[in-house]
Each structure stands twice: as C-alpha cells, then as structure tokens.
Amino acid sequence: MKIRFWGVRGSFAMPGREFLRYGGNTTSVELVTNAGERLLIDLGTGATELAKQLMGGAFGKGQGSLPILLSHTHLDHIQGLPFFTPFFIKGNSIRILGANPTQLSLEATLQNQLAPHYSPLNGLENLAAGVTIETFDPGAAIAFPGFTVRTVAVPHGSMWTTAFRITADGKTVAYLSDVEYPDVDNPLAEALALARGADLLIHDAMHADDDYELRRGWGHSPARAGVVVAERAGAKKLALFHHSPDATDDMIDQVVKATSERTKIPVFAAAEGSYLDV
Amino acid sequence: MQITFWGVRGSYPVPGAATVRYGGQTSCVEARSTRGDCVIVDAGTGMRALGNKLVREARGPQNYDVLLSHVHWDHIQGLPFFSPAYVPGTRIAVHALLTAADELQQVIGGITRHEFFPMPLEAVPAQFDFHQVEPGVAFDLGAFHITPIALNHPFGSVGYRLDADGTSWAYVSDTAPFDKVLHKQHFLSGPEPLTDADRAALAAMREELVARLAGVDTVVYDTHFVPEEYERFPHYGHSTPDQALEICVEAKVRRLVLYHHAPSHSDEQMDQIAAKYRAAGLDAGVEVVTSCEGMTLAIGRNGQGPTVEVERTNPGIGPP
Numbered sequence: 167m168k169i170r171f172w173g174v175r176g177s178f179a180m181p182g183r184e185f186l187r188y189g190g191n192t193t194s195v196e197l198v199t200n201a202g203e204r205l206l207i208d209l210g211t212g213a214t215e216l217a218k219q220l221m222g223g224a225f226g227k228g229q230g231s232l233p234i235l236l237s238h239t240h241l242d243h244i245q246g247l248p249f250f251t252p253f254f255i256k257g258n259s260i261r262i263l264g265a266n267p268t269q270l271s272l273e274a275t276l277q278n279q280l281a282p283h284y285s286p287l288n289g290l291e292n293l294a295a296g297v298t299i300e301t302f303d304p305g306a307a308i309a310f311p312g313f314t315v316r317t318v319a320v321p322h323g324s325m326w327t328t329a330f331r332i333t334a335d336g337k338t339v340a341y342l343s344d345v346e347y348p349d350v351d352n353p354l355a356e357a358l359a360l361a362r363g364a365d366l367l368i369h370d371a372m373h374a375d376d377d378y379e380l381r382r383g384w385g386h387s388p389a390r391a392g393v394v395v396a397e398r399a400g401a402k403k404l405a406l407f408h409h410s411p412d413a414t415d416d417m418i419d420q421v422v423k424a425t426s427e428r429t430k431i432p433v434f435a436a437a438e439g440s441y442l443d444v
Numbered sequence: 445m446q447i448t449f450w451g452v453r454g455s456y457p458v459p460g461a462a463t464v465r466y467g468g469q470t471s472c473v474e475a476r477s478t479r480g481d482c483v484i485v486d487a488g489t490g491m492r493a494l495g496n497k498l499v500r501e502a503r504g505p506q507n508y509d510v511l512l513s514h515v516h517w518d519h520i521q522g523l524p525f526f527s528p529a530y531v532p533g534t535r536i537a538v539h540a541l542l543t544a545a546d547e548l549q550q551v552i553g554g555i556t557r558h559e560f561f562p563m564p565l566e567a568v569p570a571q572f573d574f575h576q577v578e579p580g581v582a583f584d585l586g587a588f589h590i591t592p593i594a595l596n597h598p599f600g601s602v603g604y605r606l607d608a609d610g611t612s613w614a615y616v617s618d619t620a621p622f623d624k625v626l627h628k629q630h631f632l633s634g635p636e637p638l639t640d641a642d643r644a645a646l647a648a649m650r651e652e653l654v655a656r657l658a659g660v661d662t663v664v665y666d667t668h669f670v671p672e673e674y675e676r677f678p679h680y681g682h683s684t685p686d687q688a689l690e691i692c693v694e695a696k697v698r699r700l701v702l703y704h705h706a707p708s709h710s711d712e713q714m715d716q717i718a719a720k721y722r723a724a725g726l727d728a729g730v731e732v733v734t735s736c737e738g739m740t741l742a743i744g745r746n747g748q749g750p751t752v753e754v755e756r757t758n759p760g761i762g763p764p
Contacts, residue, residue, distance in 0.1 A: 178492060178525055179457035181468025181737075190459025190468070211456055214707070239559045241521065248517070249456050249707070267559040275559040283515045283542075283551045286598040286681060288631035323562045385562060411492075438460075 173212020176408035184414035189438025192242040203312030213246035228257025236264030238327040258295035273299040323385025340364040361399035371406035451490020454704040462710035467737020470518040481586035491522025505533030512540035514601035534570035548574040595619035597681040611744030617666035622650035632679040657695035
C-alpha cells in the first residue's frame with residue numbers, strides 16, 4: 167500500500183513561502199493498493215490537487231470510480247468538494263461515506279454546503295458524476311475493493327469525528343485526525359485499539375506542546391498525544407498531521423525534533439509530496 | 445484613502461509554490477480613509493491575516509464594517525477565522541444583499557453551523573449585526589459614502605462604489621459580462637437562450653454599472669478568466685480583463701485593478717496577464733494594475749502620470 171498526503175494543514179489553508187515544504191492545503195489523504203485500487207480520506211483543499219492528477223486518467227474520460235471517507239464535515243475537511251473536478255464528469259462513480267455529523271444527516275449537511283447561497287453548484291444533484299452519499303455508524307467495518315476499514319468515534323471538541331483503521335496488502339494505516347482526548351496523556355482505549363500494531367499512525371498534532379494549554383477544548387491534540395498513542399498501541403511509525411495554520415515550515419521542523427526526542431518510534435511530519443510506501 | 449489586498453484569488457485558496465508571489469487567499473480588501481476609518485470588502489480567506497493584524501494594532505474592542513458582494517464560500521469563509529470576532533466588546537456589522545436581514549443572519553450564521561465549524565456565530569464574543577443592502581440605495585459608514593451596484597452572478601451579487609476623501613474606488617466582483625448569460629437563481633449547466641426581457645435586463649445592468657463607475661479613480665474588477673477560459677465557461681459568472689477594460693474605458697475610470705484570479709493561474713501566467721493588460725491599458729488610456737496579496741494602493745491622483753505608490757505589506761509577495 168502507498169500513501170500520498172495531498173493536504174496536511176488543519177483548519178485553514180495557508181498559501182505562502184513559509185508553508186511550502188510541508189504544504190498549505192487542508193486535509194486530504196490518498197491510499198493506493200499495490201493493485202492500483204484507490205481510497206481517499208477527506209476532501210480538504212488538497213483534494214483539488216489530486217483531482218488534477220485524476221482527470222489525466224480514467225476520471226477525465228468519465229470512467230473513474232472512487233470511494234471517499236469523510237472523518238467529519240468541518241469545513242477544512244470538505245472545502246475541496248465543490249472543486250473536485252471528477253464530480254463534474256458524467257460517468258464517474260464516486261461514493262462519499264461518513265457518519266451523520268449531528269441530527270442533521272451527512273447528505274443534508276453536504277447539501278447545505280452546496281446550497282444556492284453558498285455555491286453556484288446549487289446542490290449535489292447537479293454534480294454530473296454518479297455520486298452516492300452513504301452513512302455508517304462509527305464502529306462499523308467497511309470493505310472496499312482492496313481495502314478493509316474499521317471505524318470508531320473519537321472526541322473532537324464539542325462534537326466527535328470518525329477515526330479509521332485501513333488495511334490493505336497486509337499493511338495497516340490508522341488515521342486519527344481531529345481528536346482531543348479528555349486526558350491528553352491518557353488516550354482513550356478506542357483510539358489505542360484502532361492504532362494497535364499499525365504500520366503507520368497518522369495523528370492530529372495541531373499544537374506544539376507549549377501552545378496546547380491556550381487551545382485546550384477546541385478539539386485538537388498536542389504533538390505528544392500521538393506519541394502516547396503510538397507507544398501504547400505499538401504503532402511502527404508516527405506521522406504528525408493537521409498542522410496548525412500558524413505553524414511555518416521551520417516551526418514544524420522544531421515540533422518534529424522535539425517529538426522525536428520523546429520516543430524511539432520514528433516520527434515525521436506529514437507533508438504534501440510524493441507517494442510513500444507504508 | 446487607500447486599499448490593501450488581503451486575498452485576490454477566486455473560488456478557493458491555493459497554497460503552493462505556484463502562487464507565492466500573487467498570493468493564494470480568497471477575496472478580501474481593506475479600505476482606509478485618510479483619518480483611519482476602515483471598511484472591509486468581502487470576507488474570503490484573506491480575512492484571517494487581516495484580522496490578526498487588526499487585533500495586533502487595536503487597543504481594545506473596535507467596531508468593524510464588512511461589505512459582502514455575495515455569500516459564496518470564497519467570499520465568506522474567512523469570517524469565522526477573523527480574530528477580532530473573539531475579542532469581547534467587538535461589534536461587527538455585516539452588510540450584504542439578501543431579501544431580509546434575518547435571512548442574512550441565517551445564511552451567514554449557517555456557515556458556522558455545528559457541522560461546519562466548532563463555534564456558532566451566536567456564541568462568539570463579538571456582537572454581529574446584519575444589514576441588508578439594495579442596489580442603488582447609498583449609505584454612509586464613517587468617512588465612506590457607499591453605493592451598492594447590481595452585478596451579474598449566480599444567485600445575485602453586488603459591487604460597491606466607495607467615495608471618501610474627495611476620491612473614489614469601486615469593487616466590482618463577482619460578475620459575468622452582460623451579453624451571453626443572465627444569472628438568476630437556478631443552476632446553469634451551460635448558457636441558456638436569452639429572452640428579450642433577459643437582454644433588456646442585461647443592458648440595463650450594464651448601463652447602470654457604467655453610470656455608477658463614471659469618473660471613479662480605481663476599479664477593482666473580477667477578471668477571473670483569460671478569454672479562452674471564458675469561452676469554455678461563460679456560465680460560471682466571471683469576466684475577463686478585456687471585458688473589465690471595456691467597461692472602465694466607457695466609464696472613464698483612471699485605473700483598473702485585475703482581481704479574483706482563477707485558482708489555476710500560476711505566478712508565471714499572472715505575470716503574462718499583468719504585462720499583456722498593462723500594455724492594453726496604456727493603449728486604451730486606463731492604468732491597469734494586477735492585484736497581489738499584500739498590495740496597498742493609494743486612491744486618487746497625486747500629481748501627474750501613473751500611480752506608483754504600491755506598497756508591499758508582505759515583501760515576500762507580489763509581482764517582480
């Protein structure tokens with residue numbers, strides 16, 4: 167299985183020179199099996215860059231199919247949706263899967279995003295591709311061609327998000343973005359179970375350890391939380407993810423250095439770039 | 445009076461190496477009168493950095509006025525990230541085109557629904573007030589005399605002429621030209637045949653725009669597309685620099701500012717666009733400037749010749 171980070175930034179897209187090495191696009195992560203099957207997690211602005219690549223292949227001819235998992239519907243995880251060009255090509259088949267975010271359904275939430283006030287698309291029904299919106303209850307297991315996925319709800323400030331454990335080609339990736347544990351140094355058992363033995367743990371690291379105290383309760387983790395999860399769950403590698411919009415490349419370098427000194431597990435900061443072997 | 449560009453991009457923010465000079469944040473312009481009164485036009489992603497600057501400069505809570513052209517995401521999604529909104533005692537007045545102020549509150553408040561954002565607008569410390577604007581009905585905010593102007597964009601949009609300090613500028617974004625497509629309140633998968641009434645409505649809108657822009661010093665205009673892109677997507681609701689220049693020549697505007705750059709336009713493409721239309725403007729008697737993030741323009745002619753008071757708030761950004 168290969169992975170490519172198309173967007174690693176949390177909350178807000180950050181253009182500019184200080185954000186070039188790690189990238190300024192909001193969250194979107196692509197997973198590809200050895201056989202070429204593809205799964206996308208989240209539709210932040212990073213998805214618009216993936217879209218350009220996809221349009222050069224089957225999706226440009228209306229012959230593409232793609233499952234997309236949404237961790238939740240905060241804007242930084244869906245703001246690429248109206249600009250994900252494979253949606254505009256008739257014949258493409260795209261599944262969007264997520265939990266219902268509130269009493270409002272996932273479909274109604276995405277319809278709200280595309281409501282005529284906000285978007286000239288004026289509703290999901292105007293996407294030319296075949297698009298299905300499918301919901302699951304967190305805890306569900308889902309199978310896609312080439313992938314099996316386990317889901318669990320984790321706390322995220324005033325709401326919760328879905329974390330994913332994705333297995334393909336005998337390798338496992340755990341995606342724990344947008345999470346804040348009630349006790350940051352004692353992560354929830356559900357999170358540990360999800361990350362158990364993962365080859366790669368992708369964890370919310372929105373805050374440097376020292377600025378976390380100012381941001382407690384907003385639903386994000388300090389970098390050290392991922393270390394605790396990785397060590398207790400026996401994950402083999404840790405990717406710090408969902409970088410703060412205020413974190414310049416140099417600041418992220420510092421966070422990686424400080425975090426690496428806390429653990430023997432290899433730590434890196436997720437960066438927009440090329441395909442990595444899991 | 446001066447204006448500063450905090451976001452110049454259309455549709456969605458575009459990080460990356462290809463946009464470092466012109467900037468990747470979406471629509472937001474700060475206008476300042478000589479005595480320091482401030483009006484913010486559009487609340488795209490550029491508004492986050494503006495808010496951070498305003499909080500650094502302010503001593504205590506302030507009042508802010510925000511004019512919205514319309515409420516497509518690229519023009520409003522900076523609002524929940526505008527840091528003055530989190531300073532208790534701040535008042536933020538939002539002026540926009542909708543059928544009623546309470547509808548406006550619902551629609552703007554809707555972007556901070558629980559599903560989209562962790563804190564609803566009602567819960568932020570600042571007091572938000574909503575004011576409906578109507579094309580042609582002018583109003584005053586501090587030193588500014590403001591006239592909304594109807595534009596041609598899906599679900600409606602307004603431009604604004606702002607007069608202050610004996611000079612004027614106008615914000616004309618987002619808008620399509622006034623010939624092929626009349627935007628209404630439904631989805632267009634392509635241009636629809638125009639009725640006679642549609643053609644008359646387009647002609648009237650264009651005539652009104654030219655009249656309102658008459659003699660304005662500086663016009664910031666939606667020039668999202670280059671002509672070949674426009675030909676492919678005439679129903680997307682955006683203009684080209686050629687169409688903007690035509691309007692500005694007719695209205696005898698001194699300076700045209702290209703704005704709302706397509707997300708696909710790299711810095712190199714923007715350099716080409718800037719050079720091409722600077723030259724076209726010279727031939728047509730209009731100074732053409734291409735906006736970039738961090739650019740400040742003085743409004744009003746100081747002495748003879750073209751204006752060169754372009755100050756770069758962020759020296760890392762801007763055309764060469």
